[in-house]
Amino acid sequence: MTHRPTMLAALLCALFAAKATAAPMMSTPKAASAQAKAALVSTQAAQRGARGLDNNHSLVVTRQHPGVQGTQVVRAAHTYKGLRIFGSESVVVLDTAGAIVSEVASERRLHLGHGNANRLRPMTADFNVKPAVFSKAAIDAAVAATLAGPTPPAAISIAARTPAAGAPAAAPSGAAPATHVVAPTAELLIYPVMRIERTPGAADKLEAELNAVDVVEVVDHYELAYLVRTRMQRGGLPLYFDTVVSARNARIIERWSMVQSVVGIGKSQYNGEVPISTTLSEGSYQMLDPERGSGGTYGAMAITNANNSSSAGKLYTNATNTWGDGKQYVRGGSTTNENGQTAAVNALWGLMNTYDALKNVLGWQSLDGHNTATYIAVHVNTAYDNAYYSDTCACMFIGDGSSFTSLGSIDVIGHEMGHGVTAATSDLVYSGESGGLNESSSDIGGEIVEAYARAGGKGEAIPNVGNDWMLGSEISRDGVPLRWMYRPSKDGSSPDAWSTSLRRLDVHYSSGPNNRMFYFLSQGSKLEQNGDYYSKYLVKSPASMTGIGSDKAFRIWFKANTTKFTSSTNYAQAREKMVEAAQELYGVASAETIAVQRAYAAINVGADVDEAGM
Numbered sequence: 300m301t302h303r304p305t306m307l308a309a310l311l312c313a314l315f316a317a318k319a320t321a322a323p324m325m326s327t328p329k330a331a332s333a334q335a336k337a338a339l340v341s342t343q344a345a346q347r348g349a350r351g352l353d354n355n356h357s358l359v360v361t362r363q364h365p366g367v368q369g370t371q372v373v374r375a376a377h378t379y380k381g382l383r384i385f386g387s388e389s390v391v392v393l394d395t396a397g398a399i400v401s402e403v404a405s406e407r408r409l410h411l412g413h414g415n416a417n418r419l420r421p422m423t424a425d426f427n428v429k430p431a432v433f434s435k436a437a438i439d440a441a442v443a444a445t446l447a448g449p450t451p452p453a454a455i456s457i458a459a460r461t462p463a464a465g466a467p468a469a470a471p472s473g474a475a476p477a478t479h480v481v482a483p484t485a486e487l488l489i490y491p492v493m494r495i496e497r498t499p500g501a502a503d504k505l506e507a508e509l510n511a512v513d514v515v516e517v518v519d520h521y522e523l524a525y526l527v528r529t530r531m532q533r534g535g536l537p538l539y540f541d542t543v544v545s546a547r548n549a550r551i552i553e554r555w556s557m558v559q560s561v562v563g564i565g566k567s568q569y570n571g572e573v574p575i576s577t578t579l580s581e582g583s584y585q586m587l588d589p590e591r592g593s594g595g596t597y598g599a600m601a602i603t604n605a606n607n608s609s610s611a612g613k614l615y616t617n618a619t620n621t622w623g624d625g626k627q628y629v630r631g632g633s634t635t636n637e638n639g640q641t642a643a644v645n646a647l648w649g650l651m652n653t654y655d656a657l658k659n660v661l662g663w664q665s666l667d668g669h670n671t672a673t674y675i676a677v678h679v680n681t682a683y684d685n686a687y688y689s690d691t692c693a694c695m696f697i698g699d700g701s702s703f704t705s706l707g708s709i710d711v712i713g714h715e716m717g718h719g720v721t722a723a724t725s726d727l728v729y730s731g732e733s734g735g736l737n738e739s740s741s742d743i744g745g746e747i748v749e750a751y752a753r754a755g756g757k758g759e760a761i762p763n764v765g766n767d768w769m770l771g772s773e774i775s776r777d778g779v780p781l782r783w784m785y786r787p788s789k790d791g792s793s794p795d796a797w798s799t800s801l802r803r804l805d806v807h808y809s810s811g812p813n814n815r816m817f818y819f820l821s822q823g824s825k826l827e828q829n830g831d832y833y834s835k836y837l838v839k840s841p842a843s844m845t846g847i848g849s850d851k852a853f854r855i856w857f858k859a860n861t862t863k864f865t866s867s868t869n870y871a872q873a874r875e876k877m878v879e880a881a882q883e884l885y886g887v888a889s890a891e892t893i894a895v896q897r898a899y900a901a902i903n904v905g906a907d908v909d910e911a912g913m
Contacts, residue, residue, distance in 0.1 A: 347414065348414075350409075350414070350416065351409065351414040351415045351416025351417070352408070352409070352412060352414040352416060353412035353413040353414040355379055355380045355411070355412050356377070356378070356379055356408060356411070356412060356414070357377075357378045357379075357381075358375040358376060358377050358378055358389065359375060359376050359378055359383070360373060360374070360375050361374050361375060361376045361388070362374040362723070362724075362726075364667060364668045364669070364723055364724055364861075365662075365663065365664075365668040365669070366392050366400075366858075366861060366862045367661055367662070367663070367854070367857060367858045367861065367862065368662075369394065369395045369662075370392050370393060370394055370395070370400055370862065371392070371393045371394075371395075372390060372391070372392050372393075372724070372861065372862050373390075373391045373393070374388060374389070374390050375388060375389045375391075376388050377389070377406075377407070377408040379408060379411045379412065379426065379428070379489055380426070380428045381428070382428050382487060382488050382489050382523075383486070383488045383489070384407055384408045384411070384488065384489045384491065385407075385488050385489065385490045385491060385524075385526065385543075386405060386407050386491060386728065386865070386866055386867035387405050387406065387407035387408040387491065387867075388404065388405055388865050388866065389402070389403070389404040389405075390402070390403050390404070390862065390863065390864075390865060392862045400862075400883075401862065401863065401879070401883070403863050403865065403876065404865070405865035405866070405867050405868070407491040407493075407518055407867065409518075410423055410518050410521070411423050411426050411489070411521065412424060412426070413425075419518070419520070422520065423520070423521055426489070426521060426523075427523065428487075428489070428523060430487060430523060430525075430546035430547070431546065431547050431548070432525075432544075432545070432546050432547065432548065432549045434485035434487070434525055435485075436549050437485045437525035437527050437544040437546065437549060438483045438484075438485050438525075438527055438529070439549075440527075440542070440544045440549045440550075440551060441483065441485075441525075441527035441529050441540065441542035441544055441551075441554070442483065442529055442531075444540075444542055444551050444554060445477075445529055445531060445538050445540050445542070445554075446477060446533075446538075476533070477531045477532065477533040477538060478531060478532055478533075479529070479530065479531050480530040480531060480532055480537075480691055481530050481691050483527060483528060483529045483530075484527070484528050485525040485526070485527045485528075485544075486525060486526045486528075487523070487524075487525055487546060488524060488525070488526055489521050489522070489523060489524070490521065490522045490523075490524040490526075490543050490552060490553075491518045491521055492518070492519050492520050492521065492522055492552070493516045493517065493518060493519060494516070494517060494519040495514045495515070495516060495517075495799065496514065496515055496516075496517050497509075497513060497514055498512070498513055498514065498515060500513070501513035501514070506798075506799060507798070509798070509799060510797070510903050510904065510905065510906070511797040511869075511870045511871040511874070511899075511903060511904035511905065512871045512874070512904065512905050512906075514799065514871075515871075516869060522543075522545060522546075522547075522552055523545070523546040523547060524543050524544060524545055524546050524552055525543070525544045525546055526541060526542075526543055527541070527542045527543075527544055528540075528541055528557075529542065530557075530689075530690075530691050532609050537609075537687060537689070537696075539556065539557040539689070539690075539691075540554055540555065540556055540557060541554065541555055541557055541729070542554040553730070555728070555729050555730035555734065556729070557690060557729055570645070570648060570709065571625070572625075573644070573648045575588075575622065575644060575647045575648055575651065576588040576589065576590050576591070576647075576651060577620055577647075578599070579620070583616045583617070583618065584616065584617045584618070584619065584620045585601075585614055585615065585616050586601060586602035586603075586614065586615035586616075586622075586643055586647055587599050587600070587601050587614060588600040588601070588647065588650070588651060591650075591651065591654045591655075591665070591672070592654070592664075592665045592670055592671065592672030592673065593670055593671070593672055594670075594671050594672055595671050595672030595673055595674070595693075596672075596674055596692070596694070597614060597672065597674055598672065599672050600647075600650055600651075600654065600665075600672050600673065600674065601614055601672070601674040601675075602614075602615050602643045602646050602647045602650070602674065602675050602676075602677060603615065603674055603675070603676045603677070604634050604635065604639075604643065604676070604677065604678055605676045605677065605678050605679045605680070605696070606634050606678055607634065607678055607679075607680060607681045608679075608680070609679065609680055610676075611674070611676040611692070611694070611696075612676060612678075615635075615640070615643045617640065622637075622640045622641075622643065622644050623637055623638075623640040623641035623643070623644040624637040624638050624640075624641055625641060626638060626641060627641075627700075627704045627705060628641065628642055628678070628699045628705060630681070630682055630699070630701075634677075634678045639678065641705070642677040642678055642697065642699060642705050642707050643677050645677075645705060645707035645708065645712075646675040646677050646695075646697055646707045646712060647675075648709070648752075649675075649707060649708070649709045649711070649712025649713065649748070649752075650673075650675055650712055650716070651756070652709060652712075652713075652748055652751060652752035652756045653712055653713045653716045653744075653748045654716075655751070655756055655757075656713075656747065656748050656751040656752075656756070656761070657720070659757070659758065659759055660751070660758075660759055660760060660761055660850070660853075660854075661854070661857055663720070663857075663861075666693060666716060666719030666720055666722075666723055667693070667719070667720075667723040668720075668723060668724075668861075671693075673693055673694050673695070673716070673719065674692075674694045674695075675694065675695045675696075675697060675707075675712070675715075676694065676695070676696050676697065677697045677699075677707060678697075678698075678699055679696045679697060679698045679699075680698060681699075682698075682699060682700065682701035683698025683699060683700070683701070683706075684698060684700055684701050684702050684703055684706070685698050685706065686698060686706040686707070686711050686714075686715055687715065688715040688716075688718035688719055688722075690722055693719055693722070693723075695712070695715040695716065695719075697711070697712075700774065703771070703774040704774045705774070706774070708773050708774060709745075709748060709749045709752050709753075710745035710746060710748065710749045710766070710770060710773075711745065712745075712748070713741075713744045713745035713746075713747065713748030713749065714741040714742060714744060714745035714770075715741070716744070716748075717740055717741035717742075717743070717744030717745065718737070718741050720740075720744070720860075720861070721737055721740050721741070721860065724860060724861040724862075724864075725860050725861065725864035725865065725866060725868065726866045727740070727860075727864060727866055727868060728866050728867060729806060730806065731802040731809070731869075732801055732802050732809060732869040732870050733866065733867055733868055733869060734806035734809065735801065735804070735806050735808075735809030735810040735811075735812075735813060735870075736810070736813055736864070736868060736869075736870070736873055737806065737810075738806045738807055738809075738810035739810035739811075739813035739814050739817070740856070740860055742770060742782065742784065742810060742814050743814070743817050743853070743856055745770065746766045746768060746770075746784065747761055747766070747849060747853050749765060749766040749767075750762050750763070750764065750765035750766040750849055751765070752765075753765030753766065760850045761849045761850040761853050762849065762850075763821070763822075763848045763849050763850070767780075768783070768784040768785050768818055768822075769782065769783055769784065770782040770783075770784070782807075782811070782814070783831070784814040784815065784817065784818045785815065785818045785822070785831055785832055786815065786831040786832070787808075787810075787811025787812065787814055787815055788811070789831070790811075792804075792808045793807075793808045793809075793810070793811030793814075794808070794809075794811050794812055795811065795812060795815055795834075795902065796812050796815075796834075796836065796901075796902045796903040797812050797870050797902055797903045797904050798903070801870070802869075812870070812902040812903075812904070813870065813873070813902070815834075815901070815902055816898045816899055816901065816902045816904070817852060817856065817898070819834070819844055819846065819897070819898040819901045819902075820846060820847060820852040820855075820894055820895060820898035821846050821847065821848060821849045821852040821853075822846040822849075823843065823844050823845050823846030824837060824843045824844045824901060825843050826842055826843045834901035834902070836900055836901050836902070836903050836907065837897065837900060837901050837907055838907050839897075839900075839907040839908055839909045839910070840909045840910065840911070841910060844894065844897040844898065844901065844910065845890075845894065845910060846894065847890065847891050847894045851884075851885070851891055854884060855877060855880045855881045855884060855891065855895060856877070856880075858880040858883070858884060859873070859876045859877045859879070859880040862880075863876035863879060863880060864876055870902075870904050871904060871905070873899075873904075874895075874896075874899040874904045874905050877895045877899070878892060878895050878896060881894075881895045890910075893908055893910055896908050897910070
């Protein structure tokens with residue numbers, strides 16, 4: 300696919316070309332100087348008219364990270380009158396010489412100001428960015444909504460004083476007090492409120508007949524709002540939320556949980572004896588991997604002992620370099636003896652294999668691509684049936700389980716570290732369709748890492764065997780997994796295909812169709828209409844699609860997520876970007892590109908195509 304460079308991309312090309320040198324498969328971009336960023340803003344001003352924008356529009360570089368195949372990715376948020384427009388951004392990919400590879404944008408900014416792109420004028424021509432509510436009131440509203448429970452009232456009264464980090468937050472009568480893990484923050488921004496419109500060709504379709512590409516998200520109106528990030532704990536359990544609060548009257552506009560977790564999956568005790576990389580320091584062995592990652596909290600990848608608390612605790616140490624007993628942790632027992640060490644062994648083995656799979660296969664180092672070390676805390680709380688990634692530390696917390704066994708299985712670790720990769724790149728908003736894609740990306744990563752680890756954790760390709768395409772099968776006490784990637788509806792809550800109701804589901808369920816897409820892309824489908832591997836949406840020839848294998852499927856997914864997705868990408872846009880990624884990796888008319896189209900068609904996203912020529 301040919302991309303016409305904008306002046307923004309041309310400037311970025313110039314900024315990095317002079318600095319580029321021969322690079323390995325995954326190179327680290329150099330941060331743009333203050334002068335370069337100022338030039339970027341100036342160049343954006345020169346192209347406003349062509350885009351139908353007025354002089355109040357600009358942008359700000361938010362992240363730079365490695366891409367795949369030696370590329371560099373620059374992400375820039377769109378701004379209006381100096382405020383960030385939530386979910387509106389540009390992504391420009393440069394090669395090692397600074398030449399433009401691709402450029403995509405989420406254009407949720409178009410209907411602000413006096414430019415001719417604004418179809419909402421005069422409602423938003425002179426959008427007022429002066430708040431009537433201060434940030435403290437917005438934080439109070441978000442805290443009150445969080446403590447009130449999962450379904451906040453339409454309007455929240457402002458009463459409680461916002462506590463400082465670590466101080467107790469107000470709680471309902473009889474409830475345990477909540478504390479702030481980190482101080483809450485409030486960013487004043489412009490929040491596009493979206494609605495769904497049918498495309499012209501789908502005007503007369505029944506709701507149940509709609510395909511994902513039959514509808515588009517359009518801006519209904521804009522809200523001046525605060526994005527409030529609260530990271531609290533109550534009774535040792537995380538209460539992590541992002542809340543959009545009106546800057547006009549402090550009402551809650553939207554909120555979503557930021558506990559990016561998989562509940563009750565993993566049973567690493569079944570991996571048997573595994574090699575782990577540790578450090579010998581002053582006569583004591585530490586669960587500190589000197590071969591993977593640098594910097595971070597501990598200087599290298601690490602495993603810590605929460606010791607049945609909600610804090611990360613201390614680095615694991617041992618007198619010998621033989622760890623664990625391979626058995627489920629006995630509740631109430633020592634977390635540092637052989638039995639207590641098993642959870643740490645599980646976590647370190649999962650961390651090592653996840654790191655190695657990403658680096659060896661894709662050239663991607665650690666979570667952020669910059670090789671920054673992370674850590675995993677085990678024995679979190681008491682009998683805790685969860686594992687989660689925390690954006691406060693870019694680290695992971697793993698429980699011992701109660702209804703399930705230890706949550707440090709290989710697919711759980713791969714899943715949680717996958718959240719870290721997404722947070723460092725596309726940063727898919729953890730709500731609605733984008734949240735389902737975020738969760739699916741981690742499910743995909745977990746299964747891929749499982750396959751890689753079971754095959755020995757070496758090599759430059761993902762094997763096509765070794766994983767079971769089920770989440771939680773290893774820890775389930777009754778043998779029933781939490782999720783089935785090949786047929787998500789087997790859990791009773793996840794849909795097999797896209798529908799307009801998808802955006803209203805919890806992200807662990809709205810991830811289902813994309814999980815099925817990836818299974819079909821990798822392994823293909825079957826003809827048996829009553830079977831688990833059949834899709835009624837595959838109507839071209841043959842009626843069962845051909846998979847391209849896990850290695851190619853993962854390369855396409857990773858490229859799309861890290862270099863093409865924006866934070867607001869939905870299912871239809873994901874299909875578009877996946878097709879682009881396949882075309883760039885394997886060719887416009889390649890079997891891989893056709894397979895991507897068919898895999899998405901199989902979940903009611905886009906039209907099916909014939910496999911002729913595959």
